[in-house]
Amino acid sequence: MKLFKSLLVAPATLGLLAPVAATANEINLNDISNYSKSNIELNSNSFDFISTQDSQLISGGEGLVDTSVDSFSSTTTASFGSTFYVGSVDSGADEGVTTFSYDFALDLNTSFTGEDSLDVAIIGGNASETAVDGYMGGDGTADVLTLDGIAYTFPVGGLTVTAGDGVGVDDLNTGACAYSAFTDLLSDCGTGNIGGQADSAVAASYDFGNGFTVAAGIGGGGISDTVVVEDLTAGDGVITAADIIAVVGTGDATAGAAEVLAAQETEAGSGEAVNIILGIDATTTTGGEPLGLISDEDPSTVGLELAYTTDSFGVSAAYTDDDAAGTEATYYSFQAAYTPDAPYSVSAGMEFDDDDASSYFLGVTTEAGVGSLSVGMATQTLAADHEDNLQYEVAYSYPVNDGMTITPGVFIAEDATDDEFGVVVTTSFSF
Numbered sequence: 001m002k003l004f005k006s007l008l009v010a011p012a013t014l015g016l017l018a019p020v021a022a023t024a025n026e027i028n029l030n031d032i033s034n035y036s037k038s039n040i041e042l043n044s045n046s047f048d049f050i051s052t053q054d055s056q057l058i059s060g061g062e063g064l065v066d067t068s069v070d071s072f073s074s075t076t077t078a079s080f081g082s083t084f085y086v087g088s089v090d091s092g093a094d095e096g097v098t099t100f101s102y103d104f105a106l107d108l109n110t111s112f113t114g115e116d117s118l119d120v121a122i123i124g125g126n127a128s129e130t131a132v133d134g135y136m137g138g139d140g141t142a143d144v145l146t147l148d149g150i151a152y153t154f155p156v157g158g159l160t161v162t163a164g165d166g167v168g169v170d171d172l173n174t175g176a177c178a179y180s181a182f183t184d185l186l187s188d189c190g191t192g193n194i195g196g197q198a199d200s201a202v203a204a205s206y207d208f209g210n211g212f213t214v215a216a217g218i219g220g221g222g223i224s225d226t227v228v229v230e231d232l233t234a235g236d237g238v239i240t241a242a243d244i245i246a247v248v249g250t251g252d253a254t255a256g257a258a259e260v261l262a263a264q265e266t267e268a269g270s271g272e273a274v275n276i277i278l279g280i281d282a283t284t285t286t287g288g289e290p291l292g293l294i295s296d297e298d299p300s301t302v303g304l305e306l307a308y309t310t311d312s313f314g315v316s317a318a319y320t321d322d323d324a325a326g327t328e329a330t331y332y333s334f335q336a337a338y339t340p341d342a343p344y345s346v347s348a349g350m351e352f353d354d355d356d357a358s359s360y361f362l363g364v365t366t367e368a369g370v371g372s373l374s375v376g377m378a379t380q381t382l383a384a385d386h387e388d389n390l391q392y393e394v395a396y397s398y399p400v401n402d403g404m405t406i407t408p409g410v411f412i413a414e415d416a417t418d419d420e421f422g423v424v425v426t427t428s429f430s431f
Contacts, residue, residue, distance in 0.1 A: 076110045080431050085138060087424030089131040099130040103139035105148075116154040121166065123148040132424055135411060137184025149199075156204075163202040169217030169303035169320070170195035172205035176307060176314035176335040179347040179363035180374045182395035182409040182424075190349030190361025190378050191333035196301035196322030203303075213307045220300045313338050330354050343367035349378075357382045371398025380413060388414045403431050 082105070088098045103125030110118045127133045128140020139148075149166020162171055173194065181187035188194075201219025208214075300323060307316035318333040333351040344366035352358040363376030377392045395409030405428045413420045 075112070075114075076108065079107045079109075080429075081105045081107075082429045083127075083138060084427040085127055085132055085136050085424060086427075087132045087422060089135070089420055089422040091418055091420050094131040099132055101125070101127040101130055101133050101138060101140075103127040104145075105139070106145075113154075116152065118150075118152050119164075120150050121148040122146065131420075132422065135183045135185070135413070135422055136424060136426070137187070159204050159206050161202070161204045165200045167199075167201045167203065167217075167219065168195040169198055169201045169203055169219045169301055170215070170305065170318070171201070171217065172203045172215045173303075173305040173318065174205070174213045174215065174307035174309060174314075174316060175305075176309060176316040176337045177347045177349060178314075178337040178339050178345040178365065179361075179376055180365045180372060180395075180397065181363070181376065182374060182393045182407065182426075183391070183411050185380060185391055186361065186363060186376045186378050186393060188349075188361075188378075189335055189347055189363070190359050191318070191335060191351045192359070193322065193329075193331040193351060193353075193382065194305075194318050194320055194333045195303055196320050196329070196331075198301035198322075201301070211308050211310055213305075213309075215303075215305045215307075217303045218300055312340050351382065353382060355384075357384050359383070368396065369398070371396055374409075388416045390414045404429055 083103055085101045086098065088094065088096050090096045103123065105124075106122040108120040108122075112118070122145055123139040124141050124143065124145040125139045126141075126143050127136065127138025133140065149164065151162050151164030151167045151171075153160065153162040155161070160172060175189075177189035179186065179189060181189075185192075195217075198219030201217050203215065203217030203219075205213060205215035302321045303318065304320075305316060305318040308314065314335075314337045316335045318331075318335075320331040320333065322329045322331065331351055331353050333349070335349045336347070338346040344364060347361075347363050347365075349361040350358065351360075359379040359382045361376065361378035363374065363378075365372055365374045367373075374393070374395045374397070377390055379386050379389050380391050381389060383389055391411060391413045393409060393411040395407055397405055397407040399405045406425065407428070408425045409423075411422050411424075413422075
């Protein structure tokens with residue numbers, strides 16, 4: 001029976017192959033060899049999806065939508081990035097334990113005229129929980145994607161203007177720092193108070209076309225003092241000076257603690273003194289509240305910068321009047337960079353305030369093999385005395401491919417009791 005089936009299938013198969021063989025005999029192989037990629041024209045639209053399907057209308061919604069399922073703005077772009085942090089700090093909260101953390105960023109950009117830009121920043125990660133994170137300055141959102149800022153940038157005459165939430169008064173500053181920083185502290189080039197505490201602002205800049213640029217901004221929305229206290233539920237519920245661990249914010253820490261203690265005299269109880277100052281409920285950690293933009297509670301922050309840059313050097317001077325958190329502080333910031341036609345650059349920065357407190361920075365970045373080597377130092381805080389106030393770093397960054405860069409580095413942060421030494425390897429992805 002199987003033999004009989006085979007005999008039946010064989011003629012049918014030969015009948016199917018015969019036309020194919022005949023067609024093959026008619027093919028001109030010379031024409032095939034002459035058909036090369038030079039005859040093909042490709043462009044950015046060659047692989048676009050072209051839909052012939054009209055919009056599907058929902059019952060009762062006829063005529064309300066006039067679009068196609070493949071409609072999308074051709075001027076909208078998205079860029080993604082993520083950084084892994086693996087390392088340890090020999091003292092502090094983690095006491096030398098090796099930790100891992102990460103952050104993620106999504107940037108959306110849309111242009112409506114070709115000269116403007118609507119920018120949306122979305123971040124996520126857990127890079128705010130370890131001792132390493134405290135030095136590296138990653139984003140920590142408890143592993144939840146968060147809208148970090150939205151801004152619109154557009155031209156007005158010869159000016160460039162930007163406005164939005166998450167915008168600083170210094171966002172259009174030119175600056176004059178060419179250093180490739182490893183830790184977050186040195187990324188400010190010794191001028192960490194430029195822009196103040198404002199996180200909602202309007203800024204503008206003008207380029208004279210001869211190397212000179214000027215920028216200015218006004219904003220508010222700063223964060224009031226954050227008071228960190230011991231767990232009040234374990235004691236009598238009364239805040240004392242010993243209970244206050246720290247007061248973090250734009251105000252003076254000592255003055256902030258005094259405010260909490262003074263408020264307690266009028267209304268004592270677990271956390272109530274803190275509530276009076278900050279208006280929130282807390283027992284262990286109390287966070288500052290955002291303040292309004294250019295209001296009585298927030299007289300605003302004003303920034304101004306003048307910069308001059310060429311191919312081989314740049315200098316900038318900035319003024320910041322920072323009242324965004326209800327305090328009054330004025331900062332004067334200076335940056336300079338030497339970028340000769342050589343495989344290295346030298347950057348320096350300095351900042352001081354009206355109380356004679358200052359900070360400074362010096363850093364060198366140079367090509368080394370397939371990557372770049374960065375060596376820098378900076379003061380940790382704005383202070384009148386810089387004893388035990390310096391931080392040093394050395395890092396080597398090399399690209400693995402176009403979208404991945406690995407940077408191992410070490411740093412030392414001086415401390416009056418025990419200096420902290422850290423070793424961290426960051427892996428950055430961009431796609």
